[in-house]
Amino acid sequence: MAPLTIASRAVARSSALRLATAASTSTNAVAARAAISTSSALQDASSSSSSYSSPFKGESNSSKIPDFSKYMSKGSGGGNQLFGYFMVGTLGAISAAGAKSTIQEFLKNMSASADVLAMAKVEVDLAAIPEGKNVIVKWRGKPIFIRHRTSAEIDEANKVNVASLRDPEADADRVKKPEWLVMLGVCTHLGCVPIGEAGDYGGWFCPCHGSHYDISGRIRKGPAPLNLEIPAYDFPEEDKLIIG
Amino acid sequence: MNIANSTLYNTLLRKNYVFVGAVFVGAFGFEMFFDTRMNKVWDSINRGRQWKDIRSKYVEDEE
Numbered sequence: 037m038a039p040l041t042i043a044s045r046a047v048a049r050s051s052a053l054r055l056a057t058a059a060s061t062s063t064n065a066v067a068a069r070a071a072i073s074t075s076s077a078l079q080d081a082s083s084s085s086s087s088y089s090s091p092f093k094g095e096s097n098s099s100k101i102p103d104f105s106k107y108m109s110k111g112s113g114g115g116n117q118l119f120g121y122f123m124v125g126t127l128g129a130i131s132a133a134g135a136k137s138t139i140q141e142f143l144k145n146m147s148a149s150a151d152v153l154a155m156a157k158v159e160v161d162l163a164a165i166p167e168g169k170n171v172i173v174k175w176r177g178k179p180i181f182i183r184h185r186t187s188a189e190i191d192e193a194n195k196v197n198v199a200s201l202r203d204p205e206a207d208a209d210r211v212k213k214p215e216w217l218v219m220l221g222v223c224t225h226l227g228c229v230p231i232g233e234a235g236d237y238g239g240w241f242c243p244c245h246g247s248h249y250d251i252s253g254r255i256r257k258g259p260a261p262l263n264l265e266i267p268a269y270d271f272p273e274e275d276k277l278i279i280g
Numbered sequence: 281m282n283i284a285n286s287t288l289y290n291t292l293l294r295k296n297y298v299f300v301g302a303v304f305v306g307a308f309g310f311e312m313f314f315d316t317r318m319n320k321v322w323d324s325i326n327r328g329r330q331w332k333d334i335r336s337k338y339v340e341d342e343e
Contacts, residue, residue: 114283121293129306137311 157280162216170232172221175279179221179229180267181240182277185251190214192238193252203263207252210266218269218279219253225260240264 109116148156158175160182165171168189171182185193193207211217221229221240228244235241236257237250247258254263269279283289292302327333 112282114286114289117283118286118289118293121289121299125292125299125303125306128303129310132304132307133311133314136307 153280157278160277160279161275162277163275167215172232173279175267180279181217181219181221181232181253181264183217183232183251185215185217187215189238189251193250196250196252196254202255203261205252205254205263210252210254210263212269213271216271216277217251217253218267218277220265220267222265223247223260224255224262224264225258230264 156176158173158180160171160173162182162184165182165184167184168186169184173180173182190207196207198204198206207214210219223230223242223244225242225245225247228242230240230242230247230249232240235248237248239251239253239256240249241247242249242258242260245259247260248256249260249264250256252263253266255261267279269277272278291298293299323330
């Protein structure tokens with residue numbers, strides 16, 4: 037039994053050795069081929085470029101125009117042309133309406149809403165103001181001068197030569213009713229509040245930098261460039277004034 | 281149909297300024313139509329909830 041096993045082992049070992057040598061020679065061959073493959077592959081590519089064949093088979097002539105006759109209009113095509121123009125025009129009209137609406141709504145959004153405007157009005161009872169007296173009311177955080185002018189004061193305001201004024205404005209343009217002078221009590225120089233019934237011209241005097249306003253609120257002397265501003269106001273009925 | 285014989289083409293589309301003018305006029309008309317239509321839709325959705333619908337319940341004395 038023992039010599040047989042030894043013999044079989046020897047056979048197996050020798051065959052395994054033969055296989056291993058065969059495998060090693062084959063791997064050697066592969067490695068050697070890989071070592072020279074780069075240069076030989078380049079050589080192959082350069083040699084084959086002279087005879088290039090397109091990968092897109094079947095397109096013998098790329099400038100050949102396909103046949104569109106299947107898609108062409110059966111008639112002269114005028115109806116299609118009209119339809120195209122119609123669609124362009126309709127889409128243009130809708131786009132124009134949309135653009136206009138967009139801009140308009142944005143601008144509308146920036147202006148004050150109706151409830152804000154309603155809160156920003158001030159109502160004054162004029163019957164309580166005697167002739168020749170000033171009243172100061174607050175409107176949108178700013179003082180408003182209301183003066184019940186006497187007829188002598190109205191005459192004085194009209195007598196002034198308008199062309200000689202720094203900010204030429206006739207008295208009739210500054211009042212809605214001559215006996216009621218309504219104006220914003222903010223000096224046009226730097227925004228102080230002028231003092232009533234003071235100054236060289238019998239109107240208002242700004243104590244900050246010495247601007248003199250006349251009985252129509254026009255600048256006569258001092259640094260202010262403009263007349264006292266007139267707010268939007270209205271007399272909805274007799275003896276009632278609404279500012280704003 | 282030959283396009284040069286079409287009245288629509290000859291009146292509106294032949295001159296570009298006429299075409300553009302027609303587009304703007306169309307935009308104006310479309311906007312009027314669309315706005316009134318959408319306002320009607322809005323009012324019908326909100327029927328009975330807007331001030332103009334309930335005003336008669338609160339304001340009677342004014343003529």
